Amino acid sequence: MALLLIVFLPILMAWLPRTTERLGRNFSLVITLLAPLIAVAIALSYLPAVLRGEIHEVSFPWVPSLGLNFEFRVDPLSLMFALLILCIGILVVWYGRFYLSKKDSIGKLYSLLLMFMTAMLGIVLSNNVLLLFVFWELTSITSFLLIGYWQHNSDARKGARMALAVTGGGGLALLAGLIMLAHMAGSYTLTDIFAAHEAIIAHSLYPVMLILVLIGAFTKSAQFPFHFWLPHAMAAPTPVSAYLHSATMVKAGIFLLARLHPAIAGTDMWVLVVTSIGLITMTFAAVMAMFKHDLKGLLAYSTVSHLGLITMLFGISTELAVLAGIFHILNHAAFKASLFMAAGIVDHETGTRDLRVLRGMYKYMPLTAVLSVLAAAAMAGVPFFNGFLSKEMMLTAVLDIPAFGAFAWIVPVVASIAALFSVYYSTRFAHNTFFAGEAKKTPTFPPHAPSKLMVAPIMLMVTLCVGVGLFAQPLVGAYINAAGTTVLGYAQEPYSIYIWHGFNLPLLMSAIALIGGVALYTRKEQLLNWYKKRKPFNELYMFEGGVTQFMGWTTRFTNGLENGSLQRYIAFIVALMVLMLLQALMQLSSLTGSVSLTPVDTVAAVAIVVLIVAAFGTVAIHHHRFGALLILSVVGLMVSILFARFSAPDLAMTQLSVEVVTIVLLMLALYFLPQDTPNESSKRRVWRDVSIAGFAGIAVGAVAYAILTRPVQPISDYFLANSKPEGGGYNVVNVILVDFRGFDTFGEIVVLAIAGIGIATLLRNLYLPLPLTDNQGRAWDKVPHPPLLSMMARMLLPLALMVSAYIFLRGHNAPGGGFIAGLITSIALILQYVASGVSYVRERFQFNYPNWLAIGVLIAGLTGIGSWYFDHPFLTSTFEYLTWPVVGTFEVSSALPFDLGVFLTVVATTLLILAYIGKLTTTARVDD
Amino acid sequence: MEILIAIVIAVLTGTGLYLMLRSRTFPVVMGLTLLTYAVNLFLFAMGRIQYNAPPVINMSDTYSDPLPQALVLTAIVIGFAMTAFVVVLALRARADLGNDHVDGKDSVEDVKEANR
Known part of the structure; x- marks a missing residue:
């Protein structure tokens, strides 16, 4: 029950900030912090048990017939993410209070953040893949609203739409993948799915399922080639970027990889696909980050790059790689959230985030500058920071991947290059903004130092970065090992995190990256000049253009098909019906069934002949409407005679009286309509219609004949037997x-x-x-x-x-x-x-x-x-x-x-x- | 007899559909009426054909299937209501659009109008 509270408390209290907005921003802050604080307390109460290796599960039925139930679990992995989401959430909420200007609605931001929090907590704590998917979609929707927070801003709207389209589309693939996965495992419950690992990877549809699940994970985590939405989601307010796009939502895809790792990893396909995509993303995004002039754009691409790194590590799936991945999730959350908040402060105080304008901000905001340098050092992987430790582990893990065979050397080389780029953009972020000479004129000048309270969350997280960098093993070692067991699905060799591993290849690679990165930064003018000469390239316009083009195609297609002619639609519908009937008839071995034919009755036969003549007559003279109508009434009369003859007196009487009413009706209508139909159909049109109608008639007649000559088992015996005793008639x-x-x-x-x-x-x-x-x-x-x-x-x-x-x-x-x-x-x-x-x-x-x-x-x-x-x-x-x-x-x-x-x-x-x-x-x- | 019934259904379907494919409202309504007969007969025939066996208890020795009959009975009445609806729609279209073409445009007149 307490577990449900962690997930649902934020959303249950989401209405409060919005409705109590007029009570002031501080009140909003307090009321919003209530839910995550309580949830953190509950989550922490699970910590001792989780460290002992216990897994806590709860289950409440929701739609049991679909396999969809409120099933939650607390294990090291889910608890780690839950705490991450809650703690960073608390800091972001705090920071948002000082970031948001007076004219923006703080209640709206807080309400949305609380809803988003529930969605994320739901993902990480679900023990049911369908439930996980429900929360997954909820994050797409709430993040759409958060990215579009400034709805008056067209870029924000477009960015939000793109994020929704990409992550929502990936969500559909994920749903298909999860359903396939559940069918392979025979259950939607994660615990059962983990147990079915062998059956899943041996299943013939495993590759399809894997690709679908990976599309879901990669779209959410902005992996190549779905990375493009994340930089455009930066149109969101900085607290949202810091929360969604550093610590939580983009980590949902990574979380999914980790969560399903014990069930679907362990094949060469997994290693090759996930590692390659991670490596490509990591390198490509690092290059993109190098050339961004927007602070948040730089951070966005660096986030994509680091997510790629983590993806790659889960792809390699060795014990060391998995531990490194988990460790890096924590580290990245800490330093990236700090950097986002720092970027937000710079933006807030100077009015710009442009690195071509920003210079020497150290003079105006020394504290922010120091903290940013420290956080950037963690991102670059400088020794004695947490980023260094996970990077060392990563560089060790990439050294020898058997699945890549003869090409195994590519991975460490590319990874080192990506690390070098990472050093470059980290240096640029810190040096360019806060040092690099005298401050230039910024929109708000001179910038003033931010409030201490606004810097407080950054301080807290940078302290963590340094603390973990120095004392990793005592602080987080045990926990990371426990989480590693969850992701690997078996108890691995206990691993101890140390700063010093002696002189080895990873250290060399790390040193090359650090020195190379700084060296590259000293030549940055040439680099940027080279980049400027390239053709500008904007994914947002490409995406919007693509959408517009696609809309154009669909419009043309629809207009081509639906030209407004009802005649044409009927022809399409009838033609389709004929095709379906023919398809059904094809399956019959013989048209005539086993039942012997009923003898021909003279009265009925005469009626039928008259009917057929009258029906054709109606068509033949339909241009003379009145005459056609009179002949049509003959058809109706013959139909009622047929009913009478075939033992349906009620029908005969009904048909007869309806016939009278119908003909009177049609005559009345004819009074207002032209008496003749013009001969306007072309010869071709007439022949087309004759053949469509002819085929349809023959097909329907054939089906009727085929059914009539086959035995029937009526369900009417009950009615016949009970009509008198039960119904009294x-x-x-x-x-x-x-x-x-x-x-x-x-x-x-x-x-x-x-x-x-x-x-x-x-x-x-x-x-x-x-x-x-x-x-x-x-x-x-x-x-x-x-x-x-x-x-x-x-x-x-x-x-x-x-x-x-x-x-x-x-x-x-x-x-x-x-x-x-x-x-x-x-x-x-x-x-x-x-x-x-x-x-x-x-x-x-x-x-x-x-x-x-x-x-x-x-x-x-x-x-x-x-x-x-x-x-x-x-x-x-x-x-x-x-x-x-x-x-x-x-x-x-x-x-x-x-x-x-x-x-x-x-x-x-x-x-x-x-x-x-x-x-x-x-x-x-x-x-x- | 089954062959004849199938032929009747085929003829009614074919003639009904042909008229429904015409471009003026009145033939379409007549086509709809023919198609209604076809559908009703088809549904009725699904209960198979028997002579002198009305489904009225004690009236005969055997009974034909009453269920399709009950279905078709209401179908006939609703069919009338639907025909009437289409007829009124046609009248309305004639009043609002000034012609009785199903697409609301008098091809002959329109072409003349455009060339003028």
Whole structure:
């Protein structure tokens, strides 16, 4: 439980600085420091146990079905990182209080830093790779916000976006890699993954997994070729750079290498890839750092270089290399954070970070200068500083790497050169800024000395650098050995860190680097002049340019595909459907299945022939819309005959009534549309469409035939058996609709209602020109409503309503029900509109269709909710038999009110649609 | 009979799709209607074909599969609502855009307009 507090305390308190901002900056500082201080105390309480070699694990379920759980572990490696994150975090928060100007929101910075802290702590303490990934992404997001802290600054926004794109993209690769890793190990828990080392490296997909995980680690740790985002992330405020880009986030990738080392290292591939990338990064970034004029830019590239060094050491993976790597993580955090803070102070006091302007600052800020020189000495690897010790270990570790075979000599040579460059830029940082003659005019001049409180964190860390440099073994020796065991996965030979190892090759290499670096610095003018002549090169513009170009491609691709023609989209969709159907059909050995064919029925056969002729007829004369519509109605009629013939009386009745409504609807629509379709399709277009439609038809028909001739196992036996005993009805189709699958039906009437409302909305304020004549120029008849028709319709209305009531009531036991009765009622009412006109109906029926629609859905819904009252699930139905005098015994079912809801919805929707469109033919408007 | 059913579905699908690929709204609506028939028949046929076997208890000796029938019944009604929606959309487009081309531009008129 205490472990959870370490991780979550910062984020739980993250809202405090932001909300209490007006209480002053000192209050913000105190309230922000609370969480990390408590967390440090808890973390330190684990230290004795960890040094004894105990590993503490906790686990709480989160999404167990995915293997994602709150699993945390404390071991030497995770505790080291946790303490690093918390302690540097505390110093950075302290420093930020003095760094940030009055106009910047300190609460925002602190809140974000606290959130970021939780993300980092989560990464290092996770014992579950999925959980680790969640925190990993959280660092990407919070660091995005932190880099873009000055959101008014375009460089900050671009830098933040680039960092997010690169680390986020790497995160996706990492996710894939971690999932593969977990599948190889059979568990997402790290403890199990460590145990599965042999199985993992023997797995056939190991190389793929390794590359994916490494992409994740390398993007985060800014390794070549993903290094370019880090220098641009320097647009962040200096406290953020000091924290994220020296001590923590960029170390997350390194941490991942160390964390997974026992599980996925130990192969030649690991050694070759990781060592090479580390070496390249280290050297390349050191060269880049040499030519940076921006203090923070210099530090950024030197960070990349040192991260490369650590990566290389974990790549070599010998005992010494791993220990050196761990040791260097600590050392680097200490001196690089100090240097960043020093750079921030210089920037703060002088208003510039440009090394071409900065000179002789020693005069104005002697304390900062001394501390910077010391920290730079640690970075350069001068003896008696901590950086020297880890560099010596590194130079020893690179001497003989068997995996590189005959090329093993390259590594120490290149490493020495990189060390030389490192000495050069360290010297430049310290000498150029604080000495090198008289101070030039800086934006803020004369600079004043920074507040002692602001320098305090630097002092603390430089003390550590010197202290560890002198007394490494007693101070950190035991701990580094313990962490080494965790990373290696086995107990190694105990190693003691000494300053003096006698005269040996590493010492020589170190000396060459030191002397060479300083010598190079004395010739720096020539070096910089040479660099100036080169073509300038900015990754940010390249990256932005690349993004813009990529957007251009995608836009062109999308525009090429989607040219706004709906016709074209339908063609694409249908063509794709045909391809998929064909692919499915290809797998059949024979189209005809094992089931014998049903004998041909004469009525059905005749209907089918008529149907086919009518369907083709519709297409053939579709340019004459009215005629085509009439022929289309024949198709619908034949379909209902087929339903009737194939034992589906309910369907036949539904189809028949829908057919009537549809044709009336289409005729109404035709009144407002041109009566003829122009012949505008080219020959080629027609043939293209004929072939697409033809292929689609044949494919669908073939699939239908293939299915129909194969045996079926219906799931309907349950419905047939339980229709009467459970649902209380003989008509199984209706019982399914109102009872077994009542919830589906409820959803369907809601869809109906939505369609109705949508139509009503579309029709609002719609003004279509009313044609005065038909398409041949003849005026409309003076008598729009023939008396014979209207009289007949009026006489039919009560009859139709009675039939509809009958069909509704019998629906549970014989073909009928709410849907069909609703449609019949609609037709009867529509007939009144057709025969007698809108105004006639309006005078007599005052129905507000949208209201009735809502009432219908409500009745159905309330019936369903009613069953909750009897402690049954939604829409459970029940039935009872009543005996009344005269009427006799009859059944009362709770499904009846539900069916009434269906009935009302159908009637209201149908009439809403037709009456509203019908209204358009008159001068009365929908919105009236 | 199965062959005939398959042919009917094929013809309805083909004619429906051909009309849906036309450039004016009204034929597209008619095509949609034809395609609706095809889909409904297809779904219905998945329950296989039987004569004189309505799924009403005690009405016959054997029963055809009631489930596809229930599905198709609601599908028919919703199909009508959707057709109506498309029709109204077409009317709206005609009112707002001044023509009944599916892409909202009268190719013949537009070309003339551009050349003028």
